[in-house]
Amino acid sequence: MPIQPNILERFAFFTLNAAPTPMLDLAGALGYQALSTAVRLHLFETLQERPLTISELAQKLNCQERGLNHLLKALDGLGYVTEKNGRYHNTTMTEKWFTDGTILDLNSAITCWDAFLHDLWPHAPEVIQSGKRPYNFYDYTASQPGLSHAHQQMMSGNANLNAPDIVKRVKLPAGPTRLLDVGGGHGAYAIHFCQANPNLQATILDSEIALETARQHVTANDLTKRIHLQPADIWQVEWGTDFDLVLLFNFIHHYDLETNVKLLQKAHAALKPGGQLAIFDQLESKQFGSAINGLLRLISLMYYLFADGRIFSSEEVQQLLDKARFSSVQFFTTPMWAGQSLVTAVKQSSVQSDASNDKQ
Ligand SMILES: C[S@@+](CC[C@H](N)C(=O)[O-])C[C@H]1O[C@@H](n2cnc3c(N)ncnc32)[C@H](O)[C@@H]1O
Structure with missing residues (x-):
């Protein structure tokens, strides 16, 4: 403290x-x-x-x-x-x-912070001066023994803390059967969604090393038959089609606005008509107090330094979703989420979108 x-x-x-x-x-x-x-x-x-x-x-x-x-x-x-x-x-x-091992894993967060403070932050002046990074964040975490797992455990703790609330707020189409978790890492979100929806099957798309942590969690929860782990670079593979729900959790902060439009268009193509997109990430919002706003600015700086990413505002996310042709956008946040927000949006069915195009 x-x-x-x-x-x-x-x-x-x-x-x-x-x-x-x-x-x-x-x-x-x-x-x-x-x-x-x-x-x-x-x-x-x-x-x-x-x-x-x-x-x-x-x-x-x-x-x-x-x-x-x-x-x-x-x-x-x-x-x-x-x-x-x-x-x-x-x-x-x-x-x-x-x-209390059941909630946030701050011991793993300390392992990550120690590594980042030692290896990445010292480059901050040169990154800010040149705009170039002498590292790739995920190659770096993969190269340090235990660091990728600690990073996934840190994120998984955050997921276990927030997932029960998120699962309740994401309104799925009736009888959902297919979930795609893009950059789903440790697997905790897919696990929570599958536990709440007995007919749901999930695919988690992430790197092989991230999925090593997911494999442990999926096995411990006896969900190996319902959760499929797909090691891949999300930009190099087809995501598939006809998903009921696509998750982009703690993912859009890796990219600039232009790249995020492409990311959301890929999510749109992967969904069935009427399917839901859910984004969970830190977003700037006027609702937050000074401590959360200060925290968000520091985290945004960290995303920039580590991966040329940043935190977006709710308005920017709304514009991104409009560009990717999503509708029924809803924003949720609670003080418990410490600056993170959930955004849900729907891929219109083709009948609806034809009708709305006719009106324009
Ligand atoms: C910040 S973590 C978020 C993990 C999880 N979605 C969550 O919210 O806790 C971002 C994840 O995206 C994965 N990732 C980043 N770029 C990727 C890419 N190009 N292809 C596949 N996975 C990627 C990372 O390996 C990591 O597991």
């Missing part, structure tokens, strides 16, 4: 500009490093078994007490652990986001 200024400190930092406000960003970087150190030492997992004194914890983590004491105090200041009667334990915030 970022360190929280009290009311007097807020006044000094944010209103009077009397204290060096950028120090809070420098502190944020230190806070991240303290958190990453705790994750790499398995400190939260160990405290989850039972609260421990510093010397008990030092023994279990094979650490020196003096260093561990500094780390615990820093983590206490950030709200990750707390001390009671000489024993440290995880706060409820840490229990929820780091040790």
Whole structure:
């Protein structure tokens, strides 16, 4: 958690500009490093078994007490652990986001962030100056042992958190049978849709290495007969036709507007008349507060640096869908989705679209 200024400190930092406000960003970087150190030492997992004194914890983590004491105090200041009667334990915030394996996998997110901070962010000045990247993001994640899996696990945690709500909001045509998940990586969305729709069969299109994670999840959920994994570059293969639902989840942010029109046209061609497209991604929106808007700007910068992508506004997505001839566009978001939005749109049946063309 970022360190929280009290009311007097807020006044000094944010209103009077009397204290060096950028120090809070420098502190944020230190806070991240303290958190990453705790994750790499398995400190939260160990405290989850039972609260421990510093010397008990030092023994279990094979650490020196003096260093561990500094780390615990820093983590206490950030709200990750707390001390009671000489024993440290995880706060409820840490229990929820780091040790409950059923929701967001922030341990995998830390593995990814560590790698990105070490290998990709240092190139930021040259990328911004030249517009060129000395790496390809997905080749890079594939080349680092365990990184592609950590990336997919991070995304899969996000999916498991949001999918139940998304599945309820996507109104499928009656008796849906075919789903295409483009860049579906870890498979969690296809799994949730199949579990909610017993007659649905899904195809996940993604790279071979991403699908290794999907294979584990699909097998663990006993869905190998209903979920087909298709390793391919989505630009190099035909997607097939007559799908009831096409998912483009966390995908449009990889491309510019022009490429996204082509992507949506491919989705349109893959759907049956009356079929649904669903997009789930971070989108700029006037509904969000300052923390989410600040987060979205940082993530958009990251997408630019890593893959020449960016976050779009709801208006831009509406225009993209219009260009690709989708109709009945709906936008949904909730504060729980931390800046992500769901967009659904329908491929008109040819009778409807002929009628609307006649009117024009
Ligand atoms: C940010 S992840 C999103 C994963 C998942 N859809 C989700 O929302 O959690 C993007 C996925 O797209 C895949 N991807 C990117 N470009 C691709 C391409 N040209 N062909 C196939 N898959 C691609 C990546 O491997 C990755 O699994």
